Amino acid sequence: MTVKxxxxxxxTIGKRVAEAVLKQDDMELVGVTKTRPDYLAKAASLRGLLYVPEEKLQDFEKSGIEVAGTLDELxxxxxxxVDATPGGIGKEYKKVYEKYGVKAIFQGGEKHEVAGFSFSTLCNYEEAHGKQYARVVSCNTTGLLRVLCTLHKEIGIEKVRATIVRRGADPHETKRGPINAIVPNPVTLPSHHGIDVRTVLDIDIATTAVVVPTTIMHLHVLNIVLKENVSKEKILEALEAAPRILVIPSEFSGIKDTAKIIxxxxxxxxxxxxxxxxxxFEESISVNGKELFLMQAxxxxxxxxxxxxxxxxxxxTNVSKEESIRKTDSTLGLVK
Amino acid sequence: MTVKxxxxxxxTIGKRVAEAVLKQDDMELVGVTKTRPDYLAKAASLRGLLYVPEEKLQDFEKSGIEVAGTLDELxxxxxxxVDATPGGIGKEYKKVYEKYGVKAIFQGGEKHEVAGFSFSTLCNYEEAHGKQYARVVSCNTTGLLRVLCTLHKEIGIEKVRATIVRRGADPHETKRGPINAIVPNPVTLPSHHGIDVRTVLDIDIATTAVVVPTTIMHLHVLNIVLKENVSKEKILEALEAAPRILVIPSEFSGIKDTAKIIxxxxxxxxxxxxxxxxxxFEESISVNGKELFLMQAxxxxxxxxxxxxxxxxxxxTNVSKEESIRKTDSTLGLVK
Amino acid sequence: MTVKxxxxxxxTIGKRVAEAVLKQDDMELVGVTKTRPDYLAKAASLRGLLYVPEEKLQDFEKSGIEVAGTLDELxxxxxxxVDATPGGIGKEYKKVYEKYGVKAIFQGGEKHEVAGFSFSTLCNYEEAHGKQYARVVSCNTTGLLRVLCTLHKEIGIEKVRATIVRRGADPHETKRGPINAIVPNPVTLPSHHGIDVRTVLDIDIATTAVVVPTTIMHLHVLNIVLKENVSKEKILEALEAAPRILVIPSEFSGIKDTAKIIxxxxxxxxxxxxxxxxxxFEESISVNGKELFLMQAxxxxxxxxxxxxxxxxxxxTNVSKEESIRKTDSTLGLVK
Amino acid sequence: MTVKxxxxxxxTIGKRVAEAVLKQDDMELVGVTKTRPDYLAKAASLRGLLYVPEEKLQDFEKSGIEVAGTLDELxxxxxxxVDATPGGIGKEYKKVYEKYGVKAIFQGGEKHEVAGFSFSTLCNYEEAHGKQYARVVSCNTTGLLRVLCTLHKEIGIEKVRATIVRRGADPHETKRGPINAIVPNPVTLPSHHGIDVRTVLDIDIATTAVVVPTTIMHLHVLNIVLKENVSKEKILEALEAAPRILVIPSEFSGIKDTAKIIxxxxxxxxxxxxxxxxxxFEESISVNGKELFLMQAxxxxxxxxxxxxxxxxxxxTNVSKEESIRKTDSTLGLVK
Ligand SMILES: NC(=O)c1ccc[n+]([C@@H]2O[C@H](COP(=O)([O-])OP(=O)(O)OC[C@H]3O[C@@H](n4cnc5c(N)ncnc54)[C@H](O)[C@@H]3O)[C@@H](O)[C@H]2O)c1
Ligand SMILES: NC(=O)c1ccc[n+]([C@@H]2O[C@H](COP(=O)([O-])OP(=O)(O)OC[C@H]3O[C@@H](n4cnc5c(N)ncnc54)[C@H](O)[C@@H]3O)[C@@H](O)[C@H]2O)c1
Ligand SMILES: NC(=O)c1ccc[n+]([C@@H]2O[C@H](COP(=O)([O-])OP(=O)(O)OC[C@H]3O[C@@H](n4cnc5c(N)ncnc54)[C@H](O)[C@@H]3O)[C@@H](O)[C@H]2O)c1
Ligand SMILES: NC(=O)c1ccc[n+]([C@@H]2O[C@H](COP(=O)([O-])OP(=O)(O)OC[C@H]3O[C@@H](n4cnc5c(N)ncnc54)[C@H](O)[C@@H]3O)[C@@H](O)[C@H]2O)c1
Structure with missing residues (x-):
């Protein structure tokens, strides 16, 4: 049985999730919705996958791009x-999803309350079984949780202080800045990222964040106090064993910044x-007693x-966590 | 018979040409040379393709990356x-190539004189037959010549004035700027790009160039005086018929800058x-009598x-121009 | 008698014009209007110069910054x-200015039609005498006209083709991009800048423009066909004699980009x-027969x-053009 | 008696220190040295202040810029x-300074060992009396020490963890990047900045640093554990009372990033x-028990x-710390 x-x-998110769904043998991509008739809409249309909100039907008719139906029909x-509309819009759509009785997955741009349950595979996959709604936490929170849940399980975390250096815009967003500034975001501390982590993992965490003029990656500086003294080897071992964490080895010492990772x-x-x-960055992992520093992109x-x-x-479904990770990661070609 | x-x-250039050679059924990639033992070297090594300059053998030995031989052996x-060493180095290597009697293809970072013949497929493929050396002109010159040779052949060009807005560095080059400036490059006008065009196509051309803080693409503003009055349709037709020119249609009106093209x-x-x-950019094509404006990335x-x-x-080989274009473009998956 | x-x-523009007015012995700055209670408002308030639109009175009261009156009172x-509101707002204010019978000067963000007369000192100062409204053309058009009116008067211009490489945002505008792209603006050619030049100077001009990720200066590449053959010396002489044009001498050869000018x-x-x-840039001035290239920032x-x-x-007033230039430039400390 | x-x-640093010296009534600027004949050299020459290293005499002669003498004569x-040569060069010059028996002040680009004493006014002014050499710590370390020495004296500091988000280049340095990346610098943690702080103030501090594509300011995120519980008011009071710290008030809430500060x-x-x-940033000051967060530019x-x-x-001299601060800050027009 496949999930429709x-x-x-x-x-940005929706097109990637759609392609990933197409690669799963236990899922079927029935359709995607677009609001503007562009080349992506055309590509979806050619595969019979294009649905649009009712009020946009006319725009698409004019453009000559064939539509398979309305969002409601879909x-x-x-x-x-999977709701991958811009932050805050998902909340509005929840009523529609409710009406049709479909389960819904929201993104990090929505508040925790919209779904009532925030999700991150390595932390709480099992708790999601049977739920009607889940929110996949934001990119920054997902990045933090991959490491934090791994280390918390393996070693135990006492405290986390992290600084998030954020990209100003996605690569195609040419109207957003900054061009030449460092922007505290937010300027009131600590930032919401730590609070977001705590919707999934209950630890002592405080974060700060700035936005900088780059488009390709965020970079996190983590300062973690663990429950016990550890060695760098132990940390490395834990991170290398965890799924979806790629430790950039020091020996390939040319890869020292976000551009080189890309x-x-x-x-x-x-x-x-x-x-x-x-x-x-393997080179960035530094341990002193219980205290750990590292940088991640x-x-x-x-x-x-x-x-x-x-x-x-x-x-x-009732597929287990391990099985889901295995299926997802092998179909997406993740390294490990 | 395949070309070795x-x-x-x-x-940047070498790794791409190597992969393209691998896709040709009439060529065999015997080896590539690297000077630093990084992950690309490792990948080449695993396929038995890694050769290194003699003086670097030790570095590679230390790194544990296996080498198939020296450059001379290769x-x-x-x-x-195909010489894709940094600009100016190819000239030094010419003596070595001469010694082994191999034909050599240089890149745009070398002076015309190094090869004595500058090459651009749409302009002078046939003239290259039998030559010992050729220089593939630079990225900017290649971009200019694709359009200029096409229009010169179809319509006839009287004069070209072009401004080249250059990316400051390739994406991975994080040490190069500028971060926040527009840099005339060169500040003495006209720039060498027009002169470079004329190593291939003998027309009245003068160019100017500035460098700006972006990494993804160059953008050219072309102002061309044609030999006769033309319509926008005629220009479009010529460009759309030509290989390796992608006219970004106005109807996909979201694609209006270099980031959206990427x-x-x-x-x-x-x-x-x-x-x-x-x-x-289709939208940029503007014709007034004999005068044509357009922007290209x-x-x-x-x-x-x-x-x-x-x-x-x-x-x-003695493969014809049309056949070579067909083979190259279909194996590389070019659109047209 | 002083002008009130x-x-x-x-x-950005208003604060600079205000300070310049304060330096003129034949003008009196009666007041400025602000819409937000920030430190600039506070500074203006301390000098008794702060007026606000009626509907903003409450905001300022709350902030504790004292106001001298409303815009209408002013x-x-x-x-x-001098209307230095954001582009398009000046048009709305025109009715208010009309009501009070005050003469008004608009900025380049307004259409020519708003004032019915576009102004640039070196080109048409005298024509402005007695007019009720004038529009000071935009920064790019002002830059173009300084050179074009100078050369047109001294030598005669047949044709101008220019490319404008624009800054993406002013330094303090941290929300505007692009961060990493070259953006044709507009993508349809030629751009409006040439048309704007022609509201002041009737010549054959066509312009193109791109926006790039920098905040400090625009850069123009000018390609001018003059009415007669000239020498580089003649051009230099004309530009150096003209007010408000600073030829960056080649001997100070370090100043080769916009950052070094700043x-x-x-x-x-x-x-x-x-x-x-x-x-x-003196080094950029290049003459070939009647054709001239130069770059300006x-x-x-x-x-x-x-x-x-x-x-x-x-x-x-009926102060002459020469006298006005002399007064303005000496009070502002312009070099020449 | 004035200090010569x-x-x-x-x-960058030398020209500013020179101008500051000119404003001190107890100092005399005898001369500055330049290695390139540019407009700054010309300006210094006109005031009789220009000295050059002996081997550069010829360059200056050619340029026609008059020189008052050699570095040795000076x-x-x-x-x-005051040695403000590029990092690492000061060390070489030390021998020359020794030869002439002049006291020397080095900059942060030199190692602590070059002077044997690292200086930061608020921390250790008095200890410098009578010394032959001192090193003024780097811009980042100076910024850290202003706050840390203030809080350590007023309240007591237990531990500091700080992340430094660095500008990639000074505004005029158009050859330096990155253009579009976040660069851990260094990638091995913790960074040298904490160690540099400890050449002046002996506390538990660990720092991390990244470089980003901006030219105007660095930004620091400070996470400080104090010796006792404090209130935000207490921190504010201490910082506002300290010299050379400008607390950007929340009420001017528009100033929320480095561009707006500039x-x-x-x-x-x-x-x-x-x-x-x-x-x-006042808004960034956040206190929880003994733990303090703040952001500074x-x-x-x-x-x-x-x-x-x-x-x-x-x-x-034997001018006291308080008197020196008073003189320096009032002549430089510092706010407080
Ligand atoms: N871009 C990122 O870096 C990123 C990372 C992680 C999570 N997220 C989150 O993912 C969500 C989507 O962000 P994104 O970056 O993909 O946004 P996006 O702007 O790239 O895509 C949003 C899509 O929704 C469509 N859309 C807009 N309004 C709609 C409506 N009313 N009905 C249906 N479709 C509509 C748009 O046409 C667009 O295709 C947000 O919650 C965001 O916070 C984004
Ligand atoms: N990058 C571009 O945008 C671009 C575009 C068109 C043409 N080109 C031209 O292509 C050529 C190569 O440029 P690139 O950008 O690929 O440079 P690159 O720096 O990315 O690559 C050069 C390669 O040559 C190797 N190398 C350096 N010195 C060597 C030596 N002595 N012997 C053997 N190998 C050596 C380096 O390790 C590197 O792998 C230049 O002529 C350049 O002008 C570059
Ligand atoms: N910034 C430039 O590079 C530049 C250069 C030349 C010309 N101009 C033109 O100058 C004009 C002003 O541009 P700017 O860059 O100074 O804009 P700005 O946004 O810096 O300043 C506009 C000012 O007007 C105020 N304002 C906004 N709405 C108002 C209203 N309804 N009533 C009264 N005041 C209001 C704002 O508070 C702000 O102080 C525009 O026409 C622009 O096109 C700008
Ligand atoms: N720029 C900053 O942000 C900054 C901030 C704090 C401290 N510093 C430190 O200040 C010092 C100077 O840095 P800067 O940014 O002013 O450098 P800079 O490159 O702007 O200036 C150095 C000056 O020294 C001159 N010079 C070079 N070699 C010389 C030589 N052999 N003899 C005499 N003069 C020579 C150069 O011509 C130049 O005028 C360095 O130690 C640096 O680390 C710099």
Whole structure:
């Protein structure tokens, strides 16, 4: 039995999740919704996958791009909808999803309360079974949780202080800045990222964040106090054993910044240079007693894709966590 | 019979040409040379393709990456070497190539005189037959010549004035700027790009160039006076009929800048988001009597790859121009 | 007799014009209007110069910043208002200015039709005498006209083709991009800048423009066909003799980009590093027969300030052009 | 009695210190040294202040810029030399300074060992009295120490964890990147900045640093554990009472990023928009028990200027710390 899936909102996140769904043998992509008739809409149309909100039907008719139906018609046909509309819009759509009785997965731009349950595979996959709604936490929170849940389980975390250096815009968003500034975001501390982590993992965490003029990746500086003294080897071992964490080895010492990580993803032939894995700089891992420092880079456009696929399974099937990770990661070609 | 090919210099250009050679059924990639033991070297080593300059043997030994031989050994085994070393280094290597009697293809960072013959497929493929050396002109010159040779042949060009807005660095080059400036480059006018065009196509051309803080593409503003009055339709027809020119249609009106072109290449699944095609904005084409304006974007990292493949054929085989373009473009998956 | 002046809109342009008015012995700054209670409002308030739109009175009361009156009260007291509100807002205010019978000077963000007369000192100062309204053309158009009117008068211009490489945002505008792209703006050619030039100077001109990720200056590449053959010396002489054009000498060959020009303005002690002068790179001036190339840099935030001061005089007094230029330039400390 | 001062290295730091020396009634600027004949050299020459290394005499002769003498001649005439040559060069010059028996002040680009004493006014002014050499710590370390020495004295510091988000290049350095990346610098943690702090203040501190594509300011995120519970008011009070710390008030809530801080410095009429003060965002100050978070911005080009002036006094006179701060800050026009 395959899970029938719809994607509402076919932008940065939506188009990636849609392609990932197509690769799962236990899922069927029934349709995606677009609001603008562009080349992506045309591509979806050619595969019979294009649905649009009713009020947009006319725009698409004018453009000559054929539509398979309306969003409402799409929702009638599916088990799960992945909502990848812009932050705050998902909340509005929840009523529609409720009406059709479909399970829904929201993204990090929505508040925790919209779904009532925040999801991150390595932390709480099992708790999602049977739920009607889940929110896949944001790219930054997903990046933090991959490491934090891993280390918390393996070693135990006492306290986390982290600084998030955020990309200003996604690569295609040419209207957003900053061009030449460092922008505290938020300027009131600590930032919401720590609070977001705590919707999933109950630890002492405080975060701060700035936005800088780059488009390709976020970078996190983590300062973690563990429950016990550890060695760098132990940390390395834990991170290397965990799924979806790519430790960038020191021996390839050329890979020392976010641009070089992306170059590596390009060389690996990743579509759109997506790096679903969190990238941890091995060289940055530094341990002193219980205290750990490390730096990690997050490919904001793609890191949440595996978690979205897992969330579909967790909500709509009884596939186990290990099995879901295995299926997701092998179909997406993740390294490990 | 297949042409045996070596790539000397396995960086931005070299790694792309190497992969393109692997896709040709009439060529064999015998080896590539690297000077630093990084992950690309490791990948080449695993396929038995890694050769290194003699003086680097020790570095590689230390790193544990296995080497198939030295550059000299490699040159003994091949018919053609593609020199993709940094600008100015190719000149030094010419003596070595001469020593082994291999044909050599240089890149745009070398002076015209190094090869004595500058190459651009659409302009002068046939003239290359039988030559010992050729220089594939730079990314900017290649971009200019694709349009200029096409229009010169179809309509006739009287005069070209062009401004080149250049990317400051390739994406992975994080040490190069500028961060916040527009840099005339050169500040003395006209720039060398027009002179470079004239090593291939003898027309009245003068160019100017500035460098700006972006990494993804160059953008050219062309102002062309044609030999006769034309319509926009005629120009469009000529450009759309030409190989390796991608006219970005106005109807997909979202694609209005270099970042959106790259996003399109990412969505198309191009490896490393390479766009071997020159991208011309349809909306920018504007005709008034004999005068034509247009804007085009050049993906600096990949635009010269097809020309390198053609140059190998032109020097080492008697495959015709049309046949070479067909083979190159279909194996590289170019749109048209 | 002094001209009583109000500034409506105390942002990037307004604050500079206000300070320039304060330096004129034939003008009195009666007040400025602000819409937000920030530190600039506080400074204006302390000098008794702060007026606000009626609907904003409450906001200012809450903030504790004392207000001298409403915009309407201010307009009653003045002869001339300089409208430096954001583009398109000036048009709305015109009715208010009409109501109070004050002369008004608009900025380049307004359409020519709003004032019915577009102004640029070196081109048409005299024509402004007695007019009720004038529009000081935009920063880019002002930069173009300084050179074009100078050369047209001295030598005669047959044709101009220019490419404008624009800054993406002013330095303080951290929400605007692009971060990493070159954006044709507009993508349909030619751009409006040439049309804007023609509201002042009737010549054959066509322009193209792109926006790039920098905040400090615009850069123009000019390709001019003159009415007769000229020498580089003749061009240099004409430009050096003209007011408000600063030829950056080749001997100070370090100043080769927009950042170095700004560094020079900083070293000169210019407030806010303003460069009211147009900066022409001497090295870029290149002449071939009747054809001239040159590159010039425009400090977008400040270049229109002298023209605004002259426009006040032209509208409200019968001071001659030469006298106005002399007064404006000496009070602003312009070099020449 | 006035202290006779030379500045060796008239670049970003040197030109600012020279101008600051000129404003001190107890100091005399005898000369500055330049290695390139540019407009700054010309300006210094016109005031009779230009000295050059002997081997550069010819370059200057050719350029027609008159020279007052050689570096050696200059050193014979002075009591103190401020070495503001590029990092690492000062070490070489130490032998020359020794030869002439002049006291010398080095900058943060030199190692602590070069001077054997690292200086920061608020921390250890008194200890400098009578010393032959001092090193004014780097811009980042100076920024950290202003806050840390203040809070350590007022409240007591137990531990500091700080992340430094660094500008990639100074505004005029158009060859340096990155253009579009976040660069861990260093990638091995913790960074040297904490170690540098400890050359002056012996506390438990660990720092991390990344470089980003901006030119105007560094930004620090500080996480401090104090010796006792404090209130936000207490912190504010301490910072507001300290010299050279500018708390950006929340009520001027528009100033929320580094670009807006610079805009404020421009509006204040600071030459070159220099902000000798450390800028702390009031809104960012957050206290929880003993734990304090705050964000502060450092104007890298100018923050060390007051400390250089104080260092001259500390080494060459017996003026007290309070008196030196008072003189320095009032002559430089610092706010407080
Ligand atoms: N971009 C990232 O870096 C990133 C990372 C992780 C999570 N997220 C979250 O994912 C969600 C989607 O973000 P995105 O970056 O993909 O946004 P996006 O703007 O790239 O895509 C949103 C898509 O939704 C469509 N859309 C807009 N309004 C709609 C409506 N009313 N009905 C249906 N479709 C509509 C748009 O056309 C667009 O295709 C947000 O919650 C965001 O916070 C984004
Ligand atoms: N990058 C572009 O945008 C671009 C575009 C078109 C043409 N080109 C031209 O292509 C050529 C190569 O440029 P690139 O960008 O690929 O450079 P690159 O720096 O990315 O790669 C050069 C490669 O040559 C290797 N190398 C360096 N010195 C060597 C030596 N002595 N012997 C052997 N190998 C050596 C380096 O290790 C590196 O792998 C230049 O002529 C350049 O002007 C570059
Ligand atoms: N910034 C530039 O580079 C530049 C250069 C030349 C010309 N201009 C033109 O100058 C004009 C002003 O641009 P700017 O860059 O100074 O804008 P700005 O946004 O910096 O300043 C506009 C000011 O007007 C105020 N304002 C907004 N709405 C108002 C209203 N309804 N009533 C009164 N005041 C209002 C704002 O508070 C702000 O202080 C525009 O026409 C623009 O096109 C700008
Ligand atoms: N720029 C900053 O942000 C900053 C901030 C704080 C401290 N510093 C430190 O201040 C010192 C100077 O840095 P800067 O940024 O002013 O450098 P800079 O490159 O701007 O200036 C250095 C000056 O020294 C001159 N110079 C070079 N070699 C010389 C030589 N052999 N003899 C004499 N003069 C020579 C150069 O011509 C130049 O004028 C360094 O130690 C640096 O680490 C710099």
């Amino acid at each position: 899936v719809a994607i509402n909102g076919f932008g 929702l009638r046909k599916v088990d799960v909808v 170059e590596m993803a390009r060389d690996m032939g990743r579509k759109r240079y997506d790096l679903n894995e969190l990238a941890v 997050v490919h904001q456009e793609s890191i949440v894709v595996p978690e979205n696929i897992d969330a579909i399974r967790a909500l709509a | 090919v070596a790539i000397n210099g396995f960086g 040159l003994r085994k091949v018919d053609v070497v 996003e399109m290449a990412r969505d198309m699944g191009r490896k490393r988001y390479d766009l071997n095609e020159l991208a011309v 050049v993906h600096q990292e990949s635009i010269v790859v097809p020309e390198n493949i053609d140059a190998i054929r032109a020097l080492a | 002046v109000a500034i409506n809109g105390f942002g 307009l009653r007291k003045v002869d001339v208002v 560094e020079m303005a900083r070293d000169m002690g210019r407030k806010r590093y303003d460069l009211n002068e147009l900066a022409v 425009v400090h977008q935030e400040s270049i229109v300030v002298p023209e605004n001061i002259d426009a006040i005089r032209a509208l409200a | 001062v030379a500045i060796n290295g008239f670049g 050193l014979r005439k002075v009591d103190v030399v 805009e404020m410095a421009r509006d204040m009429g600071r030459k070159r928009y220099d902000l000798n003060e450390l800028a702390v 450092v104007h890298q080009e100018s923050i060390v200027v007051p400390e250089n002036i104080d260092a001259i006094r500390a080494l060459a």
